[in-house]
Amino acid sequence: MLKVKELYHSYTNDDRYAVQNVSFEIQRGEIFGFLGPSGAGKSTVQNIMTGLLKLQRGDVLYEGKSIKNISAKFFNRIGVSFEHPNLYNKLTGYENLKYYAGLFDVPTDDPMRLLDMVGLRADAHKRASAYSKGMKQRLVFVRALLNRPDILFLDEPTSGLDPNTASRVKDIIISKKEEGCTVFLTTHNMFVADELCDRVAFLNEGKIVTMDSPRNLKLKYGDKSVKVEYMHNNAVNSRIFFLDDERDRKEFNELLDSREVQTIHSQEATLEQIFIKLTGKGLK
Amino acid sequence: MLKRTLNLMKQDSKVALRNYFHLVILILAVLMSLLINFAIPDEVKLTPTELFFDNTPGKAFQEYLISEGVDPDRFFNSYEDLKSAVRKDGSSLGIAVEGELDRARVTIIHQGTESEEILNLLDATIESALDRVRGIERESNHRVEYLRSKSAPVSFNKNTIPIIVFMEAIMLGFLLISVMVFQEKEEGSIRAYRVSPGGTLEYILSKAAVNMGLGVIYATLLVVLTMGFRVNFPALMVLVALSSFFITMLGLAVSAFFRSLQEFLFVGVFILSILSFPVGSYYSPAFSPDIVTWLPSYPILFGVREILFPTGKTGFITSLNLLLIAESLGMLLFSYLVVHRRLMREGR
Ligand SMILES: Nc1ncnc2c1ncn2[C@@H]1O[C@H](COP(=O)(O)OP(=O)(O)OP(=O)(O)O)[C@@H](O)[C@H]1O
Ligand SMILES: [Mg+2]
Numbered sequence: 231m232l233k234v235k236e237l238y239h240s241y242t243n244d245d246r247y248a249v250q251n252v253s254f255e256i257q258r259g260e261i262f263g264f265l266g267p268s269g270a271g272k273s274t275v276q277n278i279m280t281g282l283l284k285l286q287r288g289d290v291l292y293e294g295k296s297i298k299n300i301s302a303k304f305f306n307r308i309g310v311s312f313e314h315p316n317l318y319n320k321l322t323g324y325e326n327l328k329y330y331a332g333l334f335d336v337p338t339d340d341p342m343r344l345l346d347m348v349g350l351r352a353d354a355h356k357r358a359s360a361y362s363k364g365m366k367q368r369l370v371f372v373r374a375l376l377n378r379p380d381i382l383f384l385d386e387p388t389s390g391l392d393p394n395t396a397s398r399v400k401d402i403i404i405s406k407k408e409e410g411c412t413v414f415l416t417t418h419n420m421f422v423a424d425e426l427c428d429r430v431a432f433l434n435e436g437k438i439v440t441m442d443s444p445r446n447l448k449l450k451y452g453d454k455s456v457k458v459e460y461m462h463n464n465a466v467n468s469r470i471f472f473l474d475d476e477r478d479r480k481e482f483n484e485l486l487d488s489r490e491v492q493t494i495h496s497q498e499a500t501l502e503q504i505f506i507k508l509t510g511k512g513l514k
Numbered sequence: 515m516l517k518r519t520l521n522l523m524k525q526d527s528k529v530a531l532r533n534y535f536h537l538v539i540l541i542l543a544v545l546m547s548l549l550i551n552f553a554i555p556d557e558v559k560l561t562p563t564e565l566f567f568d569n570t571p572g573k574a575f576q577e578y579l580i581s582e583g584v585d586p587d588r589f590f591n592s593y594e595d596l597k598s599a600v601r602k603d604g605s606s607l608g609i610a611v612e613g614e615l616d617r618a619r620v621t622i623i624h625q626g627t628e629s630e631e632i633l634n635l636l637d638a639t640i641e642s643a644l645d646r647v648r649g650i651e652r653e654s655n656h657r658v659e660y661l662r663s664k665s666a667p668v669s670f671n672k673n674t675i676p677i678i679v680f681m682e683a684i685m686l687g688f689l690l691i692s693v694m695v696f697q698e699k700e701e702g703s704i705r706a707y708r709v710s711p712g713g714t715l716e717y718i719l720s721k722a723a724v725n726m727g728l729g730v731i732y733a734t735l736l737v738v739l740t741m742g743f744r745v746n747f748p749a750l751m752v753l754v755a756l757s758s759f760f761i762t763m764l765g766l767a768v769s770a771f772f773r774s775l776q777e778f779l780f781v782g783v784f785i786l787s788i789l790s791f792p793v794g795s796y797y798s799p800a801f802s803p804d805i806v807t808w809l810p811s812y813p814i815l816f817g818v819r820e821i822l823f824p825t826g827k828t829g830f831i832t833s834l835n836l837l838l839i840a841e842s843l844g845m846l847l848f849s850y851l852v853v854h855r856r857l858m859r860e861g862r
Contacts, residue, residue: 280709284859302711310709316702318525320532325525332521333710373706 231412232256232279232381237288239274248274249436252288261403261413263427265420265501267511271436272416273313276383279414280310292381306336309379313386313416315366319359323350323369326358327376334377344372347402349395364390371399375406382406382413388422400426420501430501434509444501451504456482457497460490470503518712522720526694530724533697535690539732546678547739554671562607562628564588564636567596569612578647597623609640618644668823675740676819677793679750683733684757684814687725688765688786694721695766695857696775704857714854718846722762729758741822749821749831756838757814760845761789767849770856792816810841 237252249271256262264272277283279290281297290297292304317326327341345354348368358366371387387403388396403426407413417423423430424444431441440447454473459466471482485491499507506512530536567590568576576589590596593610600608600623608623620640622633698704707717733754737745768785772778792812795802796819806812817834820827 282705282708302713305709305711308709310706312702312705314702316704316706318529318698318703319701320529321525325528329521329525330706330710332525333518333707333712335518335711370706 231258231260231293232414233289233291233294234275234279235289235291237275237278237285237290239271239278239283239286243286247436249278252433252436252438254431254438254441256412256414258412259407259410260428261407261415261426263423263430264414264416264433265418265423265430265505266433267418270418270433272418272433273385274436275433276310276385276414276416280308280383303335306334306377307380308383309374309377309381310383311371311374311385311387313389315363315370317358317361317366317369320357322355322357323361323365324354326369327373330373331376336377338376339378341376344375345369348372348398364392364395367391368395368399371402375402380411382411383416384413385416386418387415388417388419396422420505424501432505432508434505434511439505439508447501447504448499451499451507455497455499455503457495458482458485458491459493460485460488461492462490466492470497470499472499472503472507475507515713515716519716519720519723522712522716523723526720526724527727529694529697530690530728533693535728536731539686539728540735542682543732543735543739546682546736550671550674550678550740554674556669556671562605562625562632563603564607564609565590565596565599565603567591567593567608567610569593569610570615570618574615574647575611575618575644578643593621600625607636609636611640611644615644615648620644672741672823675737676815676822677796678736679733679754679818679822680811680815681790681793683729683736683754684761685786685789685811686732687729687758687762688789689782690725690728691721691762691765692769692775692778692782695769696772696778699773699857708858714850714858717858718763718766718850718853721766722759725762726755726758730754737822746821746824750818752835753814753817753821753831753838756835756842757817760810760838760842763842763845763849767845767852770849770852813837 233255235253237249238247239249240247252271252275254262264275266272274283278285279297281300285298292300318329321329323345324341327344331338331341342351342354345351348371350365350368350372353361353365358369361369367387367390371384374382374384382403384403388399391399400422403413403415413426415423415426427444429441429443430447432439440451442450451472455470456473457468457470459468461467469485471478473479473482502512565588566576566579566584568574580586580589590599596608596610600606604625607625607628608621610621610623611618612621613619620637622636624633698707730751733750734747737747737750764785765782768782769778772781789809789811791806792809792815795806795812796815813834817831820830
């Protein structure tokens with residue numbers, strides 16, 4: 231369905247790449263997650279895939295056709311939600327959707343129904359400038375759904391949302407998948423990635439570190455980890471040790487010897503812990 | 515394509531309304547018409563006021579001038595009085611005539627700001643006035659011929675209407691379109707547009723149409739308020755619409771090179787000033803160097819005047835409209851390329 235081949239991108243047009251040698255494939259009806267810390271290059275990849283950024287090197291293929299030769303009609307088939315809400319502030323939420331719907335050549339969804347789906351019905355006739363950050367985020371999210379797209383690009387769709395609304399948004403994404411929609415989702419929230427994605431790619435400093443289903447990643451990297459709570463300087467600390475890792479094992483033993491340990495739990499690793507293990511840094 | 519453009523126009527006009535563009539235009543039109551109708555005088559004397567001291571025996575010069583209708587208050591009884599009066603009024607000139615009428619000595623007290631030409635002209639005028647006092651009639655050997663049938667002179671205040679139509683109804687489009695573009699850039703709404711099937715041409719045409727509408731409404735309103743209904747409004751509307759389209763395209767193309775309104779403003783105001791040079795030629799037709807007459811704004815300004823105060827140059831308006839259509843198409847192509855390459859291709 232969608233194939234990204236050896237993508238490179240430099241904002242400075244030199245060899246300082248924001249994205250390097252990124253390749254992956256997404257199957258029809260799949261939710262593919264891009265997980266990585268801030269500045270990893272997630273949005274850069276999404277922007278190249280949607281044509282907002284110029285393709286410098288590599289290729290993006292939709293059903294075998296390069297984005298370089300794609301016509302305006304293609305945009306009838308995709309929906310894009312942005313990380314920074316970009317709305318007409320002078321228009322109301324409803325007007326923003328109504329206007330955007332008018333840009334498509336294909337049947338579009340009822341704006342009110344979409345607003346309702348993310349709890350914005352009551353604020354439909356307020357100006358977007360009067361919306362809170364989270365409300366804008368939701369409006370941008372449903373705007374991406376207007377044309378009933380085949381492919382959805384979602385850049386941080388749940389960031390800044392309260393748990394309730396975030397889970398509503400997640401439900402909508404899952405129902406889209408069930409309708410056969412292919413989803414490219416960008417996030418630095420490992421729970422979102424874990425819950426929603428069929429497969430995730432870990433992106434760090436512009437490069438893909440690993441790529442698999444969350445379950446496989448956990449099986450592959452996440453076995454035999456223990457969470458230890460211990461006293462240090464009169465405060466409770468906690469730390470995760472991967473027992474397959476020699477250094478971790480040694481430090482774990484040292485900690486046991488120090489007798490400062492309070493609790494020990496063996497546990498399934500989270501994607502974040504795996505990310506830390508693979509890159510040496512967290513997702514935030 | 516058409517449906518999408520109409521949708522965009524609806525959206526652009528809504529944003530324009532919410533930006534209060536229509537109010538700005540309404541208030542400006544009313545203010546300007548008040549200015550024209552009540553504040554600007556019908557006539558303005560552009561040459562200095564002459565003050566006199568006649569020290570010839572019998573004050574024959576003074577008598578002659580008063581008989582010709584010169585205000586008696588403009589005569590003084592001593593050279594010193596005249597001098598202090600000239601000093602007080604910065605737009606005046608003093609003329610002292612002394613000695614026998616036949617060999618009168620004329621002294622001109624001036625502010626130092628008058629041009630050589632004005633002083634020479636004054637010299638000649640005084641000399642011929644003195645001649646008449648002396649009873650010498652000179653054979654006048656000049657006659658006046660008009661190129662066209664003489665048209666009624668346009669009063670000074672009404673004469674400013676074409677300038678206001680030109681500067682505000684037409685040139686305003688240059689700034690309004692940049693405000694529109696920078697607002698969309700700032701909001702990022704243009705990025706959302708770029709991932710929709712909407713194209714560059716529709717984007718441009720919609721904005722141009724809204725601006726043309728505003729320009730036409732403004733011009734019509736202003737002219738109705740100042741000149742009533744005895745004007746060829748269809749011709750005015752066509753000319754304003756075409757010119758406004760052209761200027762809007764120019765504004766759009768220029769704005770696309772800048773990131774923010776602040777950065778654009780300097781260059782924008784510079785271009786606007788250049789385009790306003792023809793106003794100079796309007797007031798003193800002798801000021802029309804090629805550079806000024808070549809400006810696209812030059813024929814526009816004189817076209818507006820021709821429509822409001824016809825002098826019978828009928829072919830002029832038609833050829834001007836044709837020229838504007840050609841220029842607009844050229845400018846549309848240019849701004850299409852610029853917008854397509856820059857505005858629609860930006861990284862962020
Ligand atoms: N317009 C730009 N000009 C120059 N550098 C940029 C630009 N946009 C992004 N970058 C750089 O490219 C790198 C990747 O940025 P990108 O926005 O893709 O990261 P991200 O993974 O989406 O981060 P976040 O989670 O914060 O959204 C960063 O180092 C960033 O500084
Ligand atoms: Mg990002």
